[in-house]
Amino acid sequence: xxxxxxxxxxxxxxxxxxxxxxxxxxxxxxxxxxxxxxxxxxxxxxxxxxxxxxxxxxxxxxxxxxxxxxxxxxxxxxxxxxxxxxxxxxxxxxxxxxxxxxxxxxxxxxxxxxxxxxxxxxxxxxxxxxxxxxxxxxxxxxxxxxxxxxxxxxxxxxxxxxxxxxxxxxxxxxxxxxxxxxxxxxxxxxxxxxxxxxxxxxxxxxxxxxxxxxxxxxxxxxxxxxxxxxxxxxxxxxxxxxxxxxxxxxxxxxxxxxxxxxxxxxxxxxxxxxxxxxxxxxxxxxxxxxxxxxxxxxxxxxxx
Amino acid sequence: xxxxxxxxxxxxxxxxxxxxxxxxxxxxxxxxxxxxxxxxxxxxxxxxxxxxxxxxxxxxxxxxxxxxxxxxxxxxxxxxxxxxxxxxxxxxxxxxxxxxxxxxxxxxxxxxxxxxxxxxxxxxxxxxxxxxxxxxxxxxxxxxxxxxxxxxxxxxxxxxxxxxxxxxxxxxxxxxxxxxxxxxxxxxxxxxxxxxxxxxxxxxxxxxxxxxxxxxxxxxxxxxxxxxxxxxxxxxxxxxxxxxxxxxxxxxxxxxxxxxxxxxxxx
Numbered sequence: 001x002x003x004x005x006x007x008x009x010x011x012x013x014x015x016x017x018x019x020x021x022x023x024x025x026x027x028x029x030x031x032x033x034x035x036x037x038x039x040x041x042x043x044x045x046x047x048x049x050x051x052x053x054x055x056x057x058x059x060x061x062x063x064x065x066x067x068x069x070x071x072x073x074x075x076x077x078x079x080x081x082x083x084x085x086x087x088x089x090x091x092x093x094x095x096x097x098x099x100x101x102x103x104x105x106x107x108x109x110x111x112x113x114x115x116x117x118x119x120x121x122x123x124x125x126x127x128x129x130x131x132x133x134x135x136x137x138x139x140x141x142x143x144x145x146x147x148x149x150x151x152x153x154x155x156x157x158x159x160x161x162x163x164x165x166x167x168x169x170x171x172x173x174x175x176x177x178x179x180x181x182x183x184x185x186x187x188x189x190x191x192x193x194x195x196x197x198x199x200x201x202x203x204x205x206x207x208x209x210x211x212x213x214x215x216x217x218x219x220x221x222x223x224x225x226x227x228x229x230x231x232x233x234x235x236x237x238x239x240x241x242x243x244x245x246x247x248x249x250x251x252x253x254x255x256x257x258x259x260x261x262x263x264x265x266x267x268x269x270x271x272x273x274x275x276x277x278x279x280x281x282x283x284x285x286x287x288x289x290x291x292x293x294x295x296x297x298x299x300x301x302x303x304x
Numbered sequence: 305x306x307x308x309x310x311x312x313x314x315x316x317x318x319x320x321x322x323x324x325x326x327x328x329x330x331x332x333x334x335x336x337x338x339x340x341x342x343x344x345x346x347x348x349x350x351x352x353x354x355x356x357x358x359x360x361x362x363x364x365x366x367x368x369x370x371x372x373x374x375x376x377x378x379x380x381x382x383x384x385x386x387x388x389x390x391x392x393x394x395x396x397x398x399x400x401x402x403x404x405x406x407x408x409x410x411x412x413x414x415x416x417x418x419x420x421x422x423x424x425x426x427x428x429x430x431x432x433x434x435x436x437x438x439x440x441x442x443x444x445x446x447x448x449x450x451x452x453x454x455x456x457x458x459x460x461x462x463x464x465x466x467x468x469x470x471x472x473x474x475x476x477x478x479x480x481x482x483x484x485x486x487x488x489x490x491x492x493x494x495x496x497x498x499x500x501x502x503x504x505x506x507x508x509x510x511x512x513x514x515x516x517x518x519x520x521x522x523x524x525x526x527x528x529x530x531x532x533x534x535x536x537x538x539x540x541x542x543x544x545x546x547x548x549x550x551x552x553x554x555x556x557x558x559x560x561x562x563x564x565x566x567x568x569x570x571x
Contacts, residue, residue, distance in 0.1 A: 045569075045570075048410050048413075049409070049410075049413045050406065050409060050410065050569065051570075052567070052569075060315075061315025061317075062315065063315075063317065066413035066414070068317060069317060069320055069321055069322035069323075070320040070321065070323050071410070071411070071413060073320045074315065074317070074320065077410045079406055079410070080403070082403075083402075083404065083406040083407065084402070084404060084407070085339055085398065085404050087339040087340050087402075088338055088339055092338050093407075095334075096334065096335065096338075097411060099327065099330065099331050099334065100323060100327070100328070100331050100411050100412060101323065101411060102323065102327065141407065149315075
């Protein structure tokens with residue numbers, strides 16, 4: 001459980017993080033989403049005590065991060081996969097971590113295996129690692145202490161599609177076992193696939209937060225419907241007075257799925273597809289994070 | 305979605321005490337030796353010391369000179385005086401230059417404990433290096449005595465060795481202080497050696513040309529104040545001069561550096 005309350009960071013006259021409040025719940029993956037420079041990394045750095053907040057506080061499991069004895073045993077952190085000594089081998093990076101937090105060296109092998117770094121790869125210097133390999137090493141480092149909370153900044157950055165799927169499954173599994181996951185990204189579709197809850201940040205302020213379904217509902221306006229007999233469906237919609245227009249292989253209808261489904265059932269029409277339509281979260285994301293003056297006009301929802 | 309059983313333990317801190325200081329020290333020792341730069345620095349301390357002693361031994365034997373054990377100790381203190389400060393600098397700055405401080409300070413948020421562990425690790429390595437160089441010097445001196453038939457008189461008591469170790473420790477501490485002050489390997493090395501060698505030269509010049517400056521010098525020139533340590537004659541005045549002259553060149557940079565590390569936003 002992570003609780004962020006009124007977190008603010010000012011650099012001179014510039015406010016990098018502005019009164020940010022949200023929570024991350026055990027058993028759920030929370031996506032922290034925002035364009036570059038929105039304040040995601042600064043927020044996460046403040047969460048783990050690397051940057052002192054101007055105001056506000058963060059607790060993890062009810063404790064300030066820096067008050068947790070041996071925090072790596074409770075909270076796995078990956079902030080920047082490239083922040084490793086280029087001259088150390090991948091294995092050595094993990095051995096240093098294991099020795100610091102007091103877990104057996106066998107845990108190093110387990111984590112290397114888990115993140116898919118081979119013995120040969122782990123014996124190479126980090127200088128020779130691709131970004132994807134560094135991310136895997138960073139994730140292994142975060143998991144080394146068997147934590148119940150994960151704080152990951154852009155963990156999918158540099159991973160190939162298979163790697164992105166792998167980390168998605170890993171984080172889902174971690175949350176399913178009761179772990180708390182906070183991951184940031186500037187790529188919406190990365191987060192959309194894995195997150196249960198989302199926090200959207202732009203210009204240092206939270207512009208939207210909540211569970212994914214609620215945010216998606218806000219993003220969608222109507223449904224996309226496809227039928228075995230499109231003309232019959234269009235005719236039926238016209239007769240019922242439901243506004244619609246052609247969209248791709250089917251029709252866009254400005255009505256809830258229930259209304260369209262009911263209509264089809266009553267008329268005996270065979271539907272081959274019925275799903276929410278709209279520009280999706282991406283559009284909401286762009287809208288919400290577009291400019292400061294728009295942010296002020298939009299309703300703000302703070303996650304409970 | 306089906307509700308999964310909660311497999312994680314509740315957020316219970318009772319089973320995880322703080323990382324013991326000794327463990328932090330051993331990790332810091334490991335960090336000094338697990339990179340190519342660190343490993344070769346340590347190896348070169350041994351190799352250069354051995355080489356200097358070898359040359360000295362050859363010259364002394366060839367010319368049939370009369371030397372004391374103290375002369376050998378002085379000889380080995382030269383490479384140590386240069387390499388140990390570098391060891392001190394690197395122990396602090398590599399975390400910032402290579403940005404591993406991000407991981408280190410996340411795993412151990414108490415930065416002063418980490419710094420303390422670095423200090424202890426560096427002092428431990430320096431003590432080991434000093435012990436090794438004393439040993440090598442003793443071997444060389446014994447060899448010299450055997451070859452020149454002069455008989456050996458080590459003549460160096462525990463207090464001589466203690467003063468030798470103190471000089472090495474001060475050199476190392478100076479490196480750590482400037483490393484902490486500048487948090488950058490290259491800058492710290494340049495500034496430290498400028499202070500050590502260039503400034504000492506200027507002080508020397510000043511002392512020779514300005515009468516009153518010669519009296520002031522031992523109070524403000526840290527290097528000059530360390531001179532009596534090597535020679536052995538330390539009265540109350542010399543100790544006081546050592547302490548006073550360490551204030552601007554060791555204590556102050558160390559304090560500013562500690563404050564910097566404590567507050568620095570680790571990027």
